[in-house]
Amino acid sequence: MTATGQQPADLLIIGGGVNGAGIARDAAGRGLSVVLCEQNDLGSATSAASTKLIHGGLRYLEHYEFRLVREALEEREVLLALAPHIIRPMRFVLPHDTTMRPAWMLRIGLFLYDHLGGRKRLPGSHALDLRNHPAGRPLAERFRTAFEYSDCWVEDSRLVLLNAMDAAERGAAILTRTRCVEARREDGLWRAVLEDAATGARHTVRARALVNAAGPWVADVLNGRLGVNTRSAVRLVKGSHIVVPRLFEGDRAYIFQNDDRRIVFAIPYEGDFTLIGTTDVDYHGDPAAVSIDEAEIAYLCRVLSRCLATPVTPDSVVWTYSGVRPLYDDDTGDASAVTRDYVLDLDAGDGRAPLLSIFGGKITTFRRLAEQAVDTVQKALGRPAPRWTATAPLPGGDMPDADFDRFLERLCAESPWLPAGTARRWARTYGTRVRRLLDGARSPADLGPCVAGDVYDAELRYAVEHEYVHTGEDFLWRRSKLGLHLDAAGRDAVAARIAELRSPGAAAPARTLAGGRR
Structure with a gap:
């Protein structure tokens, strides 16, 4: 046990979502001693409530986020090679709605999507004539043309788990159901009090640096448990999904444009079902208590009913899930337009133990985020080591x-x-x-x-x-x-x-x- 009076850890990470687990894996592989504490189960909040996609984010091109899209597309290829069991290619059909974005705009966007990230393994995009193509069968009759492109599917909660497992096998201590009660700087180190949720037992961990990867709780951890006033703002945005009995045959997914300029996915799910999402709603409650509301269910059903030949109704929903995205607040009015990029906020210098807080991010770019986070911590500690995760398969991925x-x-x-x-x-x-x-x-x-x-x-x-x-x-x-x-x-x-x-x-x-x- 790393405790008061014993050798301190190099790094204490608060949060066992995909960012925290990814940072733990990267840091442990570079030779740092790591302790990660997660107050619940691994990946039990935002990281398990995604749309289950490793993707570049086609719609982000519309907001001119070219760097984010390029990085995400590059990572799509990397992650597919590192975890081919939980990540797999998937083809997406984007029907052209003549009342919305013109066809030329979609063609240009998909051309950029095909070439921006150095695509190697996945097939490129092309047009479909829905009048004689199987992809048109489940769609409303008004659709005549569509565009098909590639992205990847991921078992998001297992992605978190595999990073944590690999971190542990490289020497990290992974403590689930363990809450950081408080942490304070003391004698050039962080002194943190951790509490076991099952027993209430507390112990102290000292660390040379601390990473706040608490996701939706990042600001609460800073202002409450760490006693640090944050210089950055987090905007909590709820995303909800519904699952219904299978709506269409085949392995293709659909991406539908809506008249509010948002997009909604309909994805084959678990063989017998279709996954539909997501919403974007500003959220002000407890992230642990997030759930879908009737308005969100109605919204998703309305979008699908507008685009499919057979209506989707709320009474067909068999399961729902919701998550709170901790997005970096860039003062954007519309929740769906808030950047999904990440910000790393370092508080260090003057002999203070480094504190790195993670704002924003998306599951596709977690590995790149982790690389940059560990680079930042190592520089602050004066412990440089080379990057390594881009070519090292995750547990089970060495095929x-x-x-x-x-x-x-x-x-x-x-x-x-x-x-x-x-x-x-x-x-x-x-x-x-x-x-x-x-x-x-x-x-x-x-x-x-x-x-x-x-x-x-x-x-x-x-x-x-x-x-x-x-x-x-x-x-x-x-x-x-x-x-x-x-x-x-x-x-x-x-x-x-x-x-x-x-x-x-x-x-x-x-x-x-x-x-x-x-």
């Missing part, structure tokens, strides 16, 4: 040529007894680490009892022992989306088994402040 289909084919050949659906789900979820879950199994009996659906005891044991799972919600809604596929009895059975595995008498590993494998 030859980043070829997921070939990996899945080999997995099915190695374990022909494994049902095809389970093999694909596990390959997508765990990548090459599925072999650790299988642990030499030669038949379903070796996986232990089937708890619910295709969830075997071996998977739940792996999740508890290696993936920081504490509750059924952690597993059902963040490590997976099995909560959508299991009935109430199945969800209860999973939650009960996880509780058993985490009980004092079970052999689940204890958390550690020393870093390394859990």
Whole structure:
């Protein structure tokens, strides 16, 4: 344990979202000793409430954010190679609405989108004649032409997890359900009091530098727990999504223009569903209590009903989720036009222990943000080290040529007894680490009892022992989306088994402040 009177850590990170986890991974890989504390589960707030896309942000071109789009497009290629199990290419169809942006504008935007970021692996854009193309079948009859382009899909909450896992394996201490009660500068260091949410036990951590990656709570941490008056402003914007039964066949997603100049995605989701989002609404409440409201549901249904041949109604919604984006406040009036770029605010000098606060950002550029954040901290500490994360696969992503289909084919050949659906789900979820879950199994009996659906005891044991799972919600809604596929009895059975595995008498590993494998 790193405590008062013992060797201080190089870096204490507050916040276990994608930015905090990405910074922890990068810093640990550069040789810094790292402690990360997250008050809830990893990726349990904004980072698990995205539209699940690794994308350049086509609409940001309209706001002249060329640097952000270029960086995001470059990262799209990098991340696809680093995590081919949780990130995959997806084609998007943009119907041309003659009452909105003209076709020439869309063509120019897509030309820039194709060439701005050095696209290598993904196919480029082209026009579609919807009158004789399958992509036109679910659409309203008024659409005659569309444009198709490439972006990528990501399991966002698992992206957070994999960064945290890799950080831990490189020596970082990852403390979930641990709140930073307060932190103050003392004798050239940060002295922080951390509290275990389960037991209420408190301990002290000293660190040479502190990163505030608390997302929607970034200003609260600064002004409250750190006692520092922020020089930067954060604007909280709520984004909500709805999930409905599958609206159209095929693997293509759709991006629809609306008459308020916003765009709404409709994306194939979890096989049986369609994901629709997002909204942009200024938010002034508690980020932990965010939820969709009736007006947002009605808005999303109205946009889809305007664009599809079959209306979408609120009573078809089977699940919703909402998140609060902590955007850097650039005094923009419209919430949808606020920049998604990030700002790193360093408070250091005069012998003070460095404090770096993260404002804004988007999931696609988290790795670049982390690189710059660690560069900044290392410069302040006088501990330079080379960047490394652009070529290092995330856990499970070390597949030859980043070829997921070939990996899945080999997995099915190695374990022909494994049902095809389970093999694909596990390959997508765990990548090459599925072999650790299988642990030499030669038949379903070796996986232990089937708890619910295709969830075997071996998977739940792996999740508890290696993936920081504490509750059924952690597993059902963040490590997976099995909560959508299991009935109430199945969800209860999973939650009960996880509780058993985490009980004092079970052999689940204890958390550690020393870093390394859990």
